[in-house]
Amino acid sequence: xKNIVVLGSTGSIGRQTLDVVxxxxxxxxxxxxxxxxxxxxxxxxxxxxxxxxxWSLGGPRFAPGSAFLPMEEMVxxxxxxxxxVATTGAVxxxxxxxxxxxxxxxxxxxxEPIVMAGPLIKEYERKYGGALRPVDSEPxxxxxxxxxxxxxxxxxxxxxxxxxxRTTPLSQMDGVTPAQALKHPTWNMGxxxxxxxxxxxxxxxxxxxxxxxxxxxxxxxxxxxxPQSTIHSMVEFADGSVKAQMGPPDMRLPIQYALFHPERLxxxxxxxxxxxxxxxxxxxxxxxxxxxxxxxxxxxxxxxGTCPAALSAADEVAVNAFLDGKIRFTDICHVVEEVLAEHQxxxxxxxxxxxxxDAWATRQAKDIIEKKVFR
Numbered sequence: 001x002k003n004i005v006v007l008g009s010t011g012s013i014g015r016q017t018l019d020v021v022x023x024x025x026x027x028x029x030x031x032x033x034x035x036x037x038x039x040x041x042x043x044x045x046x047x048x049x050x051x052x053x054x055w056s057l058g059g060p061r062f063a064p065g066s067a068f069l070p071m072e073e074m075v076x077x078x079x080x081x082x083x084x085v086a087t088t089g090a091v092x093x094x095x096x097x098x099x100x101x102x103x104x105x106x107x108x109x110x111x112e113p114i115v116m117a118g119p120l121i122k123e124y125e126r127k128y129g130g131a132l133r134p135v136d137s138e139p140x141x142x143x144x145x146x147x148x149x150x151x152x153x154x155x156x157x158x159x160x161x162x163x164x165x166r167t168t169p170l171s172q173m174d175g176v177t178p179a180q181a182l183k184h185p186t187w188n189m190g191x192x193x194x195x196x197x198x199x200x201x202x203x204x205x206x207x208x209x210x211x212x213x214x215x216x217x218x219x220x221x222x223x224x225x226x227p228q229s230t231i232h233s234m235v236e237f238a239d240g241s242v243k244a245q246m247g248p249p250d251m252r253l254p255i256q257y258a259l260f261h262p263e264r265l266x267x268x269x270x271x272x273x274x275x276x277x278x279x280x281x282x283x284x285x286x287x288x289x290x291x292x293x294x295x296x297x298x299x300x301x302x303x304x305g306t307c308p309a310a311l312s313a314a315d316e317v318a319v320n321a322f323l324d325g326k327i328r329f330t331d332i333c334h335v336v337e338e339v340l341a342e343h344q345x346x347x348x349x350x351x352x353x354x355x356x357x358d359a360w361a362t363r364q365a366k367d368i369i370e371k372k373v374f375r
Contacts (some may be wrong), residue, residue, distance in 0.1 A: 004078050004259070005053075005096055006033035006069055008086035010041045012190040013135065013251060017084045018045065020256045021269050028259075032074040040213040041299040049280045053077070075099035082259065084135070085110045088192050090309075090318050090358045091156070093117060097351065100130030101170050107258040110134035114299070116183060117354050118212035123249075132213065133258040138206045139213055141232035141245035146214070152238035159205055159233055160228035160286065161186050163198040164226065170290065176329045186229035186249045195319045199332055200260075200286070204297030208308065209337035211301070218302055223294070225284040230273070252327055265320075291331045296340065303346035306357035314339035314360035321369045339364050 005023065008014040014035070021028045025082035030049040035042040039058045042233075046054055046066055053069040054060070060068030064162055075083045075095045082105040085092045092110035097117075099106045101124055107115065114121050134140045138158050146153075164183050165176060179196045182191060190196070194203035207221050232254075234244040247253050248271045256267060289294055293315075300311040321327045327335065339361050346353040 002081040002259075003026060003029050003030055003031045004082050004084065005034075005074055005077070005080055006084045006086065007034045007075070007092065008036075008088065008110070009033040009045055010035040010038040011086055011088065012021045012188070014084070014087035016252050017086060017255050017259075018049070019269060020252055020259060020267070021049070021336050023269055024265070024346070029081055031077065033075060034071045039117050066177050071095045072098050073103060074106050076102040079195070080104060080136055080200065082107060084255075084259075085113070086135075088112070088190065090116060090313065090355070094119060094351075095352070100124040101128045101130070103129045104134060105131045107133045107257075111136060111202070111209055112312045114212055115208050115312050115356065117348070117351070118208065118308070120349070121350065122212055131181055133257045133261060134209070134213055135252050135254050136206060136209065137249075137251065138233045139210050140257060142210055142235055144245045144257065145233070145235040145243040148315070149235075149237065152212070153160040153216055154220065154236060154238050154240075156210055156214065156223065157234040157236065157242070158203065158210065158220045158223045159229070159231055160200060161197070161229045162205045162225040162227055162284070163200065165198060165290070166225065172353055174328050178325070181322075181329060185227070187251075189251075191323060192316070192319055195322065196315070196331070199293040200291035200298055201293040201315055201332075204294045204301070206302045207298060218298070221287050225286055226282070227284075228279065228281055230281060246273060247268065247375060280360055293336065296333060296337055300340050303345065304348065304349040305347045307340065307343060309348065309354045309357040310339055310345070310361035311336060311356045314365040317365035317369065327372070334358075334367050335368055336369050
């Protein structure tokens with residue numbers, strides 16, 4: 001039986017992680033749950049799974065019977081086998097590093113930590129003996145395709161649905177609403193990642209994540225638009241062979257793979273891909289004019305240092321401002337560009353530098369939004 005800690009247990013990935021745990025009660029013991037502001041759901045999860053430890057932004061009062069313990073300490077507990085990092089934003093960085101430093105297996109759904117601090121996270125993995133397992137569907141697909149292969153990777157091909165505005169006239173993009181942007185055509189996800197999927201910032205984050213996870217150069221990672229979201233990613237090898245991982249758009253598949261690797265177990269809760277059903281698999285080139293966030297993000301990632309941390313923080317503030325009706329959808333990219341243009345990067349070799357860049361970019365993005373002065 002594996003002892004598991006779930007960070008972000010009330011969010012989309014956290015809830016689906018607990019779905020997998022429910023399907024295999026003889027294989028998991030929930031030791032810790034951590035969440036944000038949804039104290040009602042966290043209380044229900046605590047009652048059901050009886051974790052020894054809980055944490056939330058609201059404090060310990062909602063969880064009788066569980067000890068209140070910060071996430072950064074919860075992930076280091078002796079006897080814990082695997083940590084599901086399903087938080088959003090920079091909050092997942094410290095727990096991820098602490099878990100790796102303690103030699104734990106980290107199932108990483110939260111992209112922002114590895115976007116912010118990819119080199120540092122990989123250094124911790126190598127130095128302390130922890131292990132990263134990607135949970136996001138596209139990096140998970142790449143990871144699965146690489147099983148049993150050598151390192152002769154010629155190209156990673158990451159697929160993108162294109163989001164809800166793939167065919168929307170560009171002249172109408174200024175007027176799209178949060179409700180429209182949250183209607184993803186194929187996936188059911190949390191609010192922040194759904195908006196990032198609409199701007200394709202999320203896809204840039206996946207490129208950054210894959211660059212660090214699989215040690216593949218930037219120029220060997222390609223993104224193609226695949227509206228059906230059936231092929232989750234592909235790997236091309238030196239001989240020209242291409243392996244693809246396919247499946248229904250259900251996050252419980254990569255979650256379960258990360259939790260059980262290298263085992264594959266049947267789970268009746270997860271739908272099967274109906275390969276006989278008539279449908280097409282189509283691919284389109286990524287339109288840089290339609291998705292300007294993608295290019296801005298990759299430029300920041302390639303610049304390195306603390307630029308990716310500033311990128312992540314600025315995007316988080318801008319997305320929340322759009323959801324709150326403070327800026328337009330197209331202003332998300334403008335805010336990120338403004339912050340990056342003013343950022344004076346540090347080497348980013350220390351946690352303190354990364355957190356300092358995150359805090360600075362957060363303040364700067366809020367100030368830009370308040371003044372509404374965009375280039």
